[in-house]
Amino acid sequence: MSLTLLFLGPLEDVAGGPDMVLDVAEPLSLARIAERLAPGLAVAIGAPKVRIALNGNLVAAGEVLAGNGDELAFLPPVSGG
Amino acid sequence: MSLTLLFLGPLEDVAGGPDMVLDVAEPLSLARIAERLAPGLAVAIGAPKVRIALNGNLVAAGEVLAGNGDELAFLPPVSGG
Amino acid sequence: MRRVVLALEAFDPACELERFSHASQSAGGIVSFLGQVRQEDGDPVEALELRHYEPLTLPGMEALVRRAEGHWPLASVMAIHRVGVMVPGDPIVLVACAARHRRDAFAAADFLMDHLKSSAWFWKREKTAQGWRWVEPRDQDHADLTRWNAVP
Amino acid sequence: MRRVVLALEAFDPACELERFSHASQSAGGIVSFLGQVRQEDGDPVEALELRHYEPLTLPGMEALVRRAEGHWPLASVMAIHRVGVMVPGDPIVLVACAARHRRDAFAAADFLMDHLKSSAWFWKREKTAQGWRWVEPRDQDHADLTRWNAVP
Numbered sequence: 001m002s003l004t005l006l007f008l009g010p011l012e013d014v015a016g017g018p019d020m021v022l023d024v025a026e027p028l029s030l031a032r033i034a035e036r037l038a039p040g041l042a043v044a045i046g047a048p049k050v051r052i053a054l055n056g057n058l059v060a061a062g063e064v065l066a067g068n069g070d071e072l073a074f075l076p077p078v079s080g081g
Numbered sequence: 082m083s084l085t086l087l088f089l090g091p092l093e094d095v096a097g098g099p100d101m102v103l104d105v106a107e108p109l110s111l112a113r114i115a116e117r118l119a120p121g122l123a124v125a126i127g128a129p130k131v132r133i134a135l136n137g138n139l140v141a142a143g144e145v146l147a148g149n150g151d152e153l154a155f156l157p158p159v160s161g162g
Numbered sequence: 163m164r165r166v167v168l169a170l171e172a173f174d175p176a177c178e179l180e181r182f183s184h185a186s187q188s189a190g191g192i193v194s195f196l197g198q199v200r201q202e203d204g205d206p207v208e209a210l211e212l213r214h215y216e217p218l219t220l221p222g223m224e225a226l227v228r229r230a231e232g233h234w235p236l237a238s239v240m241a242i243h244r245v246g247v248m249v250p251g252d253p254i255v256l257v258a259c260a261a262r263h264r265r266d267a268f269a270a271a272d273f274l275m276d277h278l279k280s281s282a283w284f285w286k287r288e289k290t291a292q293g294w295r296w297v298e299p300r301d302q303d304h305a306d307l308t309r310w311n312a313v314p
Numbered sequence: 315m316r317r318v319v320l321a322l323e324a325f326d327p328a329c330e331l332e333r334f335s336h337a338s339q340s341a342g343g344i345v346s347f348l349g350q351v352r353q354e355d356g357d358p359v360e361a362l363e364l365r366h367y368e369p370l371t372l373p374g375m376e377a378l379v380r381r382a383e384g385h386w387p388l389a390s391v392m393a394i395h396r397v398g399v400m401v402p403g404d405p406i407v408l409v410a411c412a413a414r415h416r417r418d419a420f421a422a423a424d425f426l427m428d429h430l431k432s433s434a435w436f437w438k439r440e441k442t443a444q445g446w447r448w449v450e451p452r453d454q455d456h457a458d459l460t461r462w463n464a465v466p
Contacts, residue, residue, distance in 0.1 A: 006215070009213065009285030010285070010298075053217065055217075056218065073215055073217075075215060078280070079298060080278060080280060080284040089367055091437070094448065134367070134369065137370065156367060159436055159451065160436070160452075161431045161432060161433075161436040161455070176332035176335075179327075179328055180327075183327065183350065187350060187402065187403045188353060188354045190350070192346075192347070192348045192349075192350075193346070194331075195343060195345050195346075196344045196346075197343050198339060198342070200342050200414075202340045268420065271345070275416060
């Protein structure tokens with residue numbers, strides 16, 4: 001029962017890698033997911049400018065409910081082309 | 082003793098060709114040159130928007146004094162690239 | 163013609179532009195922008211990497227191009243953006259807009275570049291002798307976007 | 315790099331732009347404008363001719379390019395303008411500006427085009443089934459120039 005987290009851009013450095021797999025028993029809210037992360041990373045993904053995509057679709061932080069097989073991506077401000 | 086007149090752009094059609102050579106005995110003012118031309122062409126080259134170049138340099142109409150070996154070009158408004 | 167590409171490998175801007183201009187002969191004018199990795203004497207940047215987020219980046223580029231097409235009468239549009247690791251001199255982004263009136267082509271290319279730089283889903287990092295470092299967004303980029311508030 | 319050419323024969327825009335971008339690798343961005351003779355179904359224009367006045371046309375283009383260089387920080391500038399008889403699809407004019415900041419490159423290319431179209435020493439005529447006809451200057455062109463009154 002695994003949930004994949006993706007960390008884009010500079011969040012990759014905070015997370016220590018571009019992705020992370022959590023073993024989850026049931027769908028989790030963003031707050032519950034953050035509890036499973038290192039405190040620095042939990043703060044970084046909660047920053048107001050970080051957008052969130054669930055399985056490729058942008059969602060509001062309060063709407064997140066992600067469980068087995070889901071992919072949750074954290075998108076910090078872009079620093080484009 | 083010849084003075085070359087060049088007619089750029091649409092003035093070529095009025096003049097019946099891109100250039101014309103006048104036989105001149107002495108340097109002539111623009112008014113004196115115009116007297117030697119067909120009336121329609123004299124009016125056309127005197128239009129306020131027509132610029133004049135004497136031997137490649139822009140000059141005011143009142144400054145024109147052109148004689149043997151000179152080239153006088155009449156430059157109507159451009160209709161560029 | 164509409165060509166929107168997220169290029170995983172190097173692309174050839176001259177070849178792309180030549181094809182584009184041949185496909186746009188009904189347009190009087192073509193404006194293009196080519197961005198390449200700067201190559202300056204003494205510049206400490208050895209390489210640059212652009213990352214993307216696959217589900218959003220290309221769809222976002224396509225939506226942006228449709229927005230430009232909806233606002234300016236364009237005969238053709240092209241937007242090609244590299245991702246991956248690049249070295250100085252490599253092309254990063256190529257935008258081209260063909261229109262009957264050149265003012266439309268200039269505005270649309272300018273619009274596309276402002277948005278590709280500031281709102282498209284790309285993240286950039288640079289490599290110097292100290293290693294890789296993520297580039298922070300620039301405030302100027304966001305100011306640039308406000309120029310286009312009137313474009314629906 | 316500065317390249318200002320009055321082209322008596324056809325030129326190859328792709329080749330010119332490729333050389334230009336190789337010579338401009340210290341600049342982050344290159345904006346180009348390519349104008350070509352329109353090729354439209356049912357268009358009555360079979361050919362187009364551009365005439366120039368040798369003592370003034372190329373010197374005027376060079377002065378214009380220096381004016382742009384004086385106002386915007388440009389790494390390279392290119393302005394190539396055809397004269398002679400052209401057919402639909404032929405390139406007429408190619409302008410390219412390379413700069414560290416893309417806004418400068420956009421503005422300089424826009425400036426150069428407005429002036430090449432409205433104040434450079436070219437006269438244009440078009441050939442249709444009815445024969446050759448000189449093109450009248452457009453008021454819009456002169457309006458375009460007022461945008462640049464602040465450029466010395």
